[in-house]
Amino acid sequence: MSHATSLDPLFNPRSVAIVGASGNNPWTRLVVDTLRNLGFDGSVFYVNRRGGDVMGEVAYTSCSAIGKPVDAAFVAVPAAALEEALDDIADAGIRFGVVVSSGFAETGGAGATEQERIFARAANRGLRLLGPNSLGAVNLVDRSALSALPVPLPVLPGGRIALISQSGATAGLLAQQAHRQNIGLSHIVALGNEAMIDLADVLAYAVEQPSVKAIALFAETIRRPERFLAVAERALELRKPIVVLKVGSSPLTAEVAQAHTGALVGDDRVFNAVCAQYGLVRVDSLEQLLVTASVLAHLGPLEDKGFAAVSISGGACEVMADAGSAAGVRFTRFAPATLERLKGVLAEFGAAHNPLDITGAAMAKPEMLKEVLEILGQDPDVGLLGCTFDMPSTAQLTHTFSLAMLDNTLRGFASAKCPTILLEQTMKDTSDHARSLMTTHEVPFLAPGIDSTMRAISHAYTWSSRLHGERSRKTPVPALSSERPVTERAALDYLASHGVPVIPATVVRSADEAFEAATHLAGAVALKILSPDIFHKTEVGGVALDIRTPEQARKAYEEIMASVSSHAPNARIEGVIVSPMRTNGIELFVGVAKDPMFGPVLAVGLGGIWVEAMSDTSLRLLPVEARDVKEMLGELKAKKILEGYRGAPPVDLNKLSDVIAHVGNAALALGEDMATLEVNPMYVRSDTIEALDALVVWRNAG
Numbered sequence: 148m149s150h151a152t153s154l155d156p157l158f159n160p161r162s163v164a165i166v167g168a169s170g171n172n173p174w175t176r177l178v179v180d181t182l183r184n185l186g187f188d189g190s191v192f193y194v195n196r197r198g199g200d201v202m203g204e205v206a207y208t209s210c211s212a213i214g215k216p217v218d219a220a221f222v223a224v225p226a227a228a229l230e231e232a233l234d235d236i237a238d239a240g241i242r243f244g245v246v247v248s249s250g251f252a253e254t255g256g257a258g259a260t261e262q263e264r265i266f267a268r269a270a271n272r273g274l275r276l277l278g279p280n281s282l283g284a285v286n287l288v289d290r291s292a293l294s295a296l297p298v299p300l301p302v303l304p305g306g307r308i309a310l311i312s313q314s315g316a317t318a319g320l321l322a323q324q325a326h327r328q329n330i331g332l333s334h335i336v337a338l339g340n341e342a343m344i345d346l347a348d349v350l351a352y353a354v355e356q357p358s359v360k361a362i363a364l365f366a367e368t369i370r371r372p373e374r375f376l377a378v379a380e381r382a383l384e385l386r387k388p389i390v391v392l393k394v395g396s397s398p399l400t401a402e403v404a405q406a407h408t409g410a411l412v413g414d415d416r417v418f419n420a421v422c423a424q425y426g427l428v429r430v431d432s433l434e435q436l437l438v439t440a441s442v443l444a445h446l447g448p449l450e451d452k453g454f455a456a457v458s459i460s461g462g463a464c465e466v467m468a469d470a471g472s473a474a475g476v477r478f479t480r481f482a483p484a485t486l487e488r489l490k491g492v493l494a495e496f497g498a499a500h501n502p503l504d505i506t507g508a509a510m511a512k513p514e515m516l517k518e519v520l521e522i523l524g525q526d527p528d529v530g531l532l533g534c535t536f537d538m539p540s541t542a543q544l545t546h547t548f549s550l551a552m553l554d555n556t557l558r559g560f561a562s563a564k565c566p567t568i569l570l571e572q573t574m575k576d577t578s579d580h581a582r583s584l585m586t587t588h589e590v591p592f593l594a595p596g597i598d599s600t601m602r603a604i605s606h607a608y609t610w611s612s613r614l615h616g617e618r619s620r621k622t623p624v625p626a627l628s629s630e631r632p633v634t635e636r637a638a639l640d641y642l643a644s645h646g647v648p649v650i651p652a653t654v655v656r657s658a659d660e661a662f663e664a665a666t667h668l669a670g671a672v673a674l675k676i677l678s679p680d681i682f683h684k685t686e687v688g689g690v691a692l693d694i695r696t697p698e699q700a701r702k703a704y705e706e707i708m709a710s711v712s713s714h715a716p717n718a719r720i721e722g723v724i725v726s727p728m729r730t731n732g733i734e735l736f737v738g739v740a741k742d743p744m745f746g747p748v749l750a751v752g753l754g755g756i757w758v759e760a761m762s763d764t765s766l767r768l769l770p771v772e773a774r775d776v777k778e779m780l781g782e783l784k785a786k787k788i789l790e791g792y793r794g795a796p797p798v799d800l801n802k803l804s805d806v807i808a809h810v811g812n813a814a815l816a817l818g819e820d821m822a823t824l825e826v827n828p829m830y831v832r833s834d835t836i837e838a839l840d841a842l843v844v845w846r847n848a849g
Contacts, residue, residue: 157218157243157344160218163189163190163221164220168193177296178221181292182291185291187292194208209239210236211238219243220236221245222245233276244275246276247281247295252342262340279340282295287306288356290302294335296318298322299323303330303332307444308330310334310362310363312335312337312364317365318336319337322335325441328438328577330441334356346370347371354381354385354389360387361389363437372745376421383426386448388440388610390427392435392436420768423767426610428606438603441592443606445566445594452527453478455501458503459509459510459535463597464504470598471605474601486499510548513552513555516559518559520534520556525562529565530608534568535572536556538593539581571596625815627817628817630644632843635840642810642841650837654721654722655723655725656723662701665699672728673690673691674690674724675726676707678718680715687715687718688711689707732832733830734753734754736753736828737749737825737838741823749768753785765780777800777801798831807829822846
């Protein structure tokens, strides 16, 4: 079976066994209530080794005693009895299950060891289990479950969002919140300790389900990054957004602390880079997780066109404008033909701005709303059309004119050439009355709150742009190199062998040789100490810049050697590098460090002293291609400088992107022992690009 269907007995069981069932076991009642509330029409078997009856039903003393095929089991026994229970399940031919039993890895080292032993044995017996410490899975589309999670009622029809959570309590809370806001879920999965089936497995299953249009993911950690990223790629292929709220951070290992890259790449920015690179939509709150997933599930991919919105409230238009602009939403400037058509519809005191306030005149003439929406829906630069409408929460608040406006809005949407969205001004719970009105008037979706919806719309555009630029991530990984550069010059020579242009240099070992080297170089020169033990040369007086005569070069050599001997008397000195000075260009930083979760990460930003002062960097996982790097450069605050600022020549971004991609490949070729590789600065002026300084730090110094 394909991976998509291999977990069907777990996520869509038609017969289930509750192992450890009893009237005194609270899990039993929770599981049974969930099945009943769903209207589960399959078979439920109760297993208790003492036999008797449970909740009025016969209890079997073992799974084998059931004597019928069972798709999956919910295991609710104490930790000490788990191994025996799993053996019984395997003996009965049941291959899938949820283990709610706790007392394992979540308790510490001893619990983790016991968990590993028991679940390794279960795997050897052919079992596939969710848990331990898992509240299970609910399938709201097929009305089946193996879960102790309460199901909010009534079950909302047409659920499109699979909710996957590494926290069981959070899964339950999010399910309740989704129901309050009329956000239909298709699946709810609480992962537990992930001893066997993990987040990537469930994600892979969810993206293949026809009913799932978006995935809402609450994540604390990514246990199998490579598999996780492969599923993210598959989701892009299927055009299904993954919206993730990830807590925690991903700091780099302590070994890279002596290089700039460790600080630049660390913390949570690596996961942000992963999201940008693989089309994941990252949000920062539980509420935004649900709203964003629901908006994306409703809208699907958007064209690269602007957003247009309509309201009868000028205040709502102003709030939308502010919230949308802050979120990065581009509002359409209406075409001249659109403006001309609007003149014949709008009241004399209405102005055709976007968002468009059609004023209270629409209350007396609701058909105005339909006409305006029909006009805007034909504008060539409108990729998404929105309109505010606050659904009445009670019968007393429901007026004929408000329902007429709703119907006119929906009729106006019907002729639009783009996706449409109806949004409420504030985030509020959906009452039964409002839900009934939505059903009666066939409202497909109602987005809750202007601020949260505008942020969700921004995410929808960003995700859609990633789809439009979709491509294979099968960038080849370079062959490993046998070289192990340590000094600056060795690092530069190594980079040169991988297609990176580097500054010419001469290594001198006396003041006279410094004099000769400066004589042969036209113009000013720079001198730098060459030592495998000195990472930051300026801190020990190991750098002299803008040296204009051979005699100054001789003197600079002597001063560098004296200063280094004083500040680093035990450092190994291999000489002094003499290179031509480079001025009137841009200095960039290009570095590679290894994240403990996702591996090698490329960082690009302004170089020299600005790398730390500005903290303006863009990150990507390696390997990358030149087009990935060009995208990174476009994310920098300093991109205006690269494009040619105040008369400076623009940088050849295609050539620069190619060079930086070569740096990334060179870093990968150094293998697992490389901790960091950084070029700082990389000199750039128009189409002239040179690495001026380079550093490689190794995990094993020997």
